[in-house]
Amino acid sequence: MNGLERLSLNQATIRAWGVREAVAACAQRGIAWISLWRDKVNEYGLERSAALLRSSGLRISSLCRGGFFPAPTEAGRKLALDDNRRAIDEAATLGTDTLVLVCGGLPAGSRDLSGARQMVEAAIAELLPYAAERGVRLAIEPLHPMFAADRSVITSLAQANELAERLAADMVGVTIDAYHIWWDPAVYREISRCGSRIFGFHVNDWLVPTPDILAGRGMMGDGVIELRRLRQAVDGAGYRGPIEVEIFNHELWARNPDEVLELVMERYLREVA
Numbered sequence: 001m002n003g004l005e006r007l008s009l010n011q012a013t014i015r016a017w018g019v020r021e022a023v024a025a026c027a028q029r030g031i032a033w034i035s036l037w038r039d040k041v042n043e044y045g046l047e048r049s050a051a052l053l054r055s056s057g058l059r060i061s062s063l064c065r066g067g068f069f070p071a072p073t074e075a076g077r078k079l080a081l082d083d084n085r086r087a088i089d090e091a092a093t094l095g096t097d098t099l100v101l102v103c104g105g106l107p108a109g110s111r112d113l114s115g116a117r118q119m120v121e122a123a124i125a126e127l128l129p130y131a132a133e134r135g136v137r138l139a140i141e142p143l144h145p146m147f148a149a150d151r152s153v154i155t156s157l158a159q160a161n162e163l164a165e166r167l168a169a170d171m172v173g174v175t176i177d178a179y180h181i182w183w184d185p186a187v188y189r190e191i192s193r194c195g196s197r198i199f200g201f202h203v204n205d206w207l208v209p210t211p212d213i214l215a216g217r218g219m220m221g222d223g224v225i226e227l228r229r230l231r232q233a234v235d236g237a238g239y240r241g242p243i244e245v246e247i248f249n250h251e252l253w254a255r256n257p258d259e260v261l262e263l264v265m266e267r268y269l270r271e272v273a
Helices: 019-029 038-044 046-056 074-094 113-134 157-167 187-197 227-236 250-254 257-272
Strands: 007-010 033-037 059-067 098-102 137-140 172-177 198-203 243-245
Touching: 007 019, 007 257, 019 033, 019 038, 019 046, 019 257, 033 038, 038 046, 038 059, 038 074, 046 074, 059 074, 059 198, 074 098, 074 113, 098 172, 098 198, 113 137, 113 157, 137 157, 137 198, 157 172, 157 187, 172 187, 187 198, 187 227, 198 227, 198 257, 227 257, 243 257
Parallel strands: 007 033, 007 243, 033 059, 059 098, 098 137, 137 172, 172 198, 198 243
Antiparallel strands: none
């Protein structure tokens, strides 16, 4: 036991690597988990990616990402549902039981926030039977409120919990990302409320000042988030699954990938485990 048993490399942290490079690097270092992104899987090939995972012995913690449900037209909403069904199929083929949902922002030209949230709920409800048939859980990831317009109208863990509770299905839960929820005064109450609905936990840090809204997340320990306290709260709610390091950061993306992965391992042990 080296303390890294729950560590999962989310592929977004090291963008220079495709599926083959990321899987090989994790396997070489004894990292047992990896989270893949659909665009990288598409580049390498779905069946090739699944075969590579099986031969490597790595387990896939989640597939990123489904969602982006709201659209200004019925045809657009149908296209989103079709794409999410493909994402569910891809997750099942790769061997993960978790598809992360970034639910989507306001439809183009709209200011109807409530309407967009209704579209999200209706879409997830429609996908549920399809996901259940394939054994894939739908993990709603609430994003920071600054992303409400363009990425997710689900902007707090309380909203995600309420949505999952209304849908009342074992296959719907939440992914908790430190960057998006650390600021919330209700976060620890809401983590406890999640219980068995926690399907994933992402760690990173909030830098001051934030260099970029989307790609300005920090390496663990470089910012202000109480990461170990959050991890302890997630554990206390009953979550025992992998912990993904997911960092969108231009400076890290420009660095040597092997050095970044070594730093991920070091900071995970120091700040999270």
